Amino acid sequence: MNEIVxxxxxxxxxKTSIAASLAVLAGxxxxxxxxxxxxxxxxxxxxxxxxxxxxxxxGELAVINHDLCTKCEKCEEICRFDxxxxxxxQYQINSLNCEGxxxxxxxxxxxxxxxxxxKSGNLxxxxxxxxxxxxxxxxxxxxxxxxxxxxxxxxxAKLSASKDGKLxxxxxxxxxxxxxxxxxxxxxxxxxxxxxPSVSALHDLKRIYALIKKFRIKAGCIINKYDMNIxxxxxxxxxxxxxxxxxxxxxxxxxxxxxTMIEGKTIVEIPSPLKKIIENIWKKIRSQLIIxxxxxxxxxxRKQLEF
Amino acid sequence: xxxxxxLKIAxxxxxxxxxKTLLSSNLAAYCSxxxxxxxxxxxxxxxxxxxxxxxxxxxxxxxYKMIPVWDESKCSFCGICSINCKYHAVIxxxxxxxxxxxxxxxxxxxxxxxxxxxxxxxxxxxxxxxTIVNQKLILVEGRLDIGEEKAVPLIHQIHKQVDKKYMxxxxxxxxxxxxxxxxxxxxxxxxxxxxxxxxxxxxxxNDLKLAVETMRKLNKPIGIVxxxxxxxxxxxxxxxxxxxxxxxxxxxxxxxxxKYYSQGKLIFDKIExxxxxxxxxxxxxEKQIRI
Numbered sequence: 350m351n352e353i354v355x356x357x358x359x360x361x362x363x364k365t366s367i368a369a370s371l372a373v374l375a376g377x378x379x380x381x382x383x384x385x386x387x388x389x390x391x392x393x394x395x396x397x398x399x400x401x402x403x404x405x406x407x408g409e410l411a412v413i414n415h416d417l418c419t420k421c422e423k424c425e426e427i428c429r430f431d432x433x434x435x436x437x438x439q440y441q442i443n444s445l446n447c448e449g450x451x452x453x454x455x456x457x458x459x460x461x462x463x464x465x466x467x468k469s470g471n472l473x474x475x476x477x478x479x480x481x482x483x484x485x486x487x488x489x490x491x492x493x494x495x496x497x498x499x500x501x502x503x504x505x506a507k508l509s510a511s512k513d514g515k516l517x518x519x520x521x522x523x524x525x526x527x528x529x530x531x532x533x534x535x536x537x538x539x540x541x542x543x544x545x546p547s548v549s550a551l552h553d554l555k556r557i558y559a560l561i562k563k564f565r566i567k568a569g570c571i572i573n574k575y576d577m578n579i580x581x582x583x584x585x586x587x588x589x590x591x592x593x594x595x596x597x598x599x600x601x602x603x604x605x606x607x608x609t610m611i612e613g614k615t616i617v618e619i620p621s622p623l624k625k626i627i628e629n630i631w632k633k634i635r636s637q638l639i640i641x642x643x644x645x646x647x648x649x650x651r652k653q654l655e656f
Numbered sequence: 657x658x659x660x661x662x663l664k665i666a667x668x669x670x671x672x673x674x675x676k677t678l679l680s681s682n683l684a685a686y687c688s689x690x691x692x693x694x695x696x697x698x699x700x701x702x703x704x705x706x707x708x709x710x711x712x713x714x715x716x717x718x719x720y721k722m723i724p725v726w727d728e729s730k731c732s733f734c735g736i737c738s739i740n741c742k743y744h745a746v747i748x749x750x751x752x753x754x755x756x757x758x759x760x761x762x763x764x765x766x767x768x769x770x771x772x773x774x775x776x777x778x779x780x781x782x783x784x785x786x787t788i789v790n791q792k793l794i795l796v797e798g799r800l801d802i803g804e805e806k807a808v809p810l811i812h813q814i815h816k817q818v819d820k821k822y823m824x825x826x827x828x829x830x831x832x833x834x835x836x837x838x839x840x841x842x843x844x845x846x847x848x849x850x851x852x853x854x855x856x857x858x859x860x861x862n863d864l865k866l867a868v869e870t871m872r873k874l875n876k877p878i879g880i881v882x883x884x885x886x887x888x889x890x891x892x893x894x895x896x897x898x899x900x901x902x903x904x905x906x907x908x909x910x911x912x913x914x915k916y917y918s919q920g921k922l923i924f925d926k927i928e929x930x931x932x933x934x935x936x937x938x939x940x941x942e943k944q945i946r947i
Binding site for chain 2: 358360393429430451455496526528546553556560563577578604
């Protein structure tokens with residue numbers, strides 16, 4: 350089983366459109382995981398049925414029992430998150446600031462504070478309109494621990510993929526380089542980077558690739574809207590070359606990206622030159638994964654020889 | 657609404673790549689033609705404003721969070737630290753304490769509740785804050801170190817620094833991170849008004865709804881800017897109408913804008929209609945806030 354993660358650093362370069370297209374091309378060989386849990390969009394294209402829902406609990410919140418509180422101030426003193434303040438003659442918890450560390454609970458001499466688990470989102474296991482399995486989630490507003498939820502989405506996807514003997518897991522990641530991205534990289538076999546020819550996107554690409562390097566994962570890159578700035582496209586290509594990132598394809602600006610999105614479809618489902626390009630991308634990615642598989646085989650054989 | 661003299665505007669969006677940085681940098685540069693303006697780049701994972709705002713670097717300061725450091729000589733291996741840490745950042749395995757710096761929230765519980773004082777807190781670098789000055793415009797940029805997972809502590813530190821140093825600057829613009837989770841909430845804290853930038857597509861609308869929900873939970877006054885007007889459909893406008901959310905501006909899709917943006921250039925002085933769009937945004941917000 351191969352885990353393919355789609356990332357970009359910069360937002361809005363076309364991650365989800367590409368990921369959903371790959372999901373269509375992979376058909377029943379893949380389980381799809383939407384790991385952009387705080388702004389998930391994949392469901393708009395793949396129409397999952399939200400067949401199975403489970404609540405996701407993560408982190409705790411302090412609650413003060415005012416009958417027991419002696420107003421000794423200790424909790425307010427030790428809280429590093431400014432989550433406890435004296436309002437209306439009572440100590441109160443600011444739920445947005447509380448990070449659930451539980452220090453106040455430990456230090457309260459009258460045991461007036463207790464920690465309560467917080468529901469931070471929902472996790473869904475669905476069947477898409479294509480018949481494939483999709484694991485996705487919705488993080489509650491402003492909730493913490495999106496990294497943990499991403500890890501959960503991925504582990505459910507893995508479970509489902511290995512149970513049904515699927516070849517691929519296609520993971521749509523989130524922008525940035527922070528905790529949800531780190532979680533989506535953990536355990537991945539291949540990263541598809543989607544970028545565009547702008548100073549910002551290249552800057553962000555370099556940062557995300559520096560992170561990917563730490564994980565030692567092989568990466569390929571798609572330059573979307575390459576014709577917007579040919580000079581920058583050339584610059585990106587030479588960067589890819591320097592870093593040994595496989596150049597997967599150039600995609601020209603195409604209004605069909607938006608048009609198909611409005612129809613709730615992916616770009617490979619309507620006849621257009623784009624279809625061929627994406628099919629080629631998918632072929633290229635697979636060929637690189639197969640090489641990797643063979644490498645593993647050779648490795649195993651060598652090991653067997655040693656015995 | 658606000659007691660301070662400064663007008664603090666946050667520029668956010670649920671979806672990435674809708675034009676937060678485009679609007680932030682141009683609005684700031686436009687305002688700075690006539691008055692002192694502060695632009696704060698809070699998208700610390702991928703800060704981009706510096707590409708558009710060139711100037712002299714005035715100051716770079718390293719930013720740290722506090723993490724516990726194990727003093728083996730004092731440790732009695734009682735295991736209290738490991739039990740107290742809710743983030744599994746302090747793990748005891750027999751006669752060894754391992755600290756996972758990335759997971760630590762700097763709550764001090766392990767350190768201050770250790771009966772042997774074997775876990776003193778120490779500084780650990782998570783990123784840096786840079787100040788760039790160009791005439792009347794000051795850009796403060798936060799930049800998270802690669803590999804560091806938590807943006808929130810750095811965002812808090814930037815807010816603190818800016819509050820102290822630049823209180824008197826009348827216009828303050830905060831370029832926020834994408835998404836709707838903790839970094840966005842931290843970034844919008846203490847701002848007077850939030851502009852949500854979106855695009856007229858299903859993805860844009862879906863993420864806009866999430867961002868609106870977030871802002872309503874935070875009790876923030878909001879206004880919408882639709883970027884790349886013309887590429888999609890009218891659903892975003894319909895949604896704003898139903899929800900009674902003010903549309904501050906519609907920036908038409910224009911290949912010239914995309915081109916300038918891709919080259920890292922500002923557009924407020926190059927695209928004819930941008931000046932009046934930006935002025936109108938500022939006027940509308942000031943009217944709403946300063947009553």
